[in-house]
Amino acid sequence: MVHTRRLSAIVVAALLVTGCASAAPAAESPAPEASHTMPDGSVMTGEEHGSHGTGHASAQGPSEAAEMVCAGQVTDAITAMLDLEGEVSPSSTWNEPMFTCSYDVDGAPLTLSVHDATDLAVGEAHFDELQATTESARDIEGLLALGMPSFTNDAGIVSFLRDGKTLLVDATRLPDELAGGTMTRSEAAYAVASAVLVCWVEHD
Template sequence: MNRTTWLAGIAVASLLLTGCASSAAVVPENAEPEASHTMPDGAVMPGSEHEGHHAGNAEGPSEAAQMICAGQVVAAVREILALADDPSPTSGWDAPMFNCTYEVDGMPLVLSVHDATDLPTGEEHFAELRDGFGSTREIEGLASLGLPAFSTGDGVVAFLRDGKTLLVDATALPDELGVKGTQSRHDAAYAVASAVLVCWVEHD
């Protein structure tokens, strides 16, 4: 886990230096139009999210969930995977799940947030998700960032924060990623998840 923590540290340090700008609202193709609110910095927040970025409901994902598909998270994915340009992810919303897919050389890196609005619901989902994978290992110590977290070891990493489950699935990617193919699917998934969590913490 030391190597994984080091790789995540690079992504986190980059975000701390550049800032994790508020993401413009991501509107899934199957979502109904809704009222929006333009923030002072120009970012657009759906009307349903104006009361707080942790709020999410059937009308649309929370701002926290949408961060996985916009802003500095996109830049972090590019840096972690050593891509030539910022990727152009696609998103989908099927309450309470918000999904974001990054195409990496034609293969999907999938980020998702179970956008629960209360802690008990979120904890129940996290436990069911972990049990559903069968063989998992807890992420512990500094690598857990103080949160409940687990990995499958082959490219799936999940964290629970404030009732919201963040899942990063890199299992479809090759197992030689990043600069000179020096990082594994697990390393990449963990680093991407860490970058998302930095954004969530910064926007509390």
């Protein structure tokens, strides 16, 4: 019960700091160029790939929802919740259909990824496989699930499925205690995921 109350308080904090009332500033940060890894290990850009591609996602890059994890209010929320100092400049990669964003938290990576499926069935299958292959994964239950398929583990993994898109927050390489000892890495992962979901919901 104490753990549940603590996580509920973290969700409230995430809602307050995120404040996603306006659109994320996607225009300020160009979408990462689509890329394709070839059998020999070389990387071909979307432009080089040309007519050999099959999906529109390659030409368009990641969705706006995916890009939100690496910019604007989500970055501000992560900075505030984890008490990060200085300018926070996350790095991102796009390898269709996966958009990945990495934040440096005191020298350790906090990784957010979005499996940017455009087909609900494909997205749901990916989420199910991810949960099945994540060590010691368990469903997030009750109100903490926010009405969505979701799972977590004690190592610092939190994942949610919304509209076919799988959000994964990986805090496994962060210190055991964060934000001045007020938050564990599992709680931090949940708070970050909640902040992203707030933005997704408010930008529907």
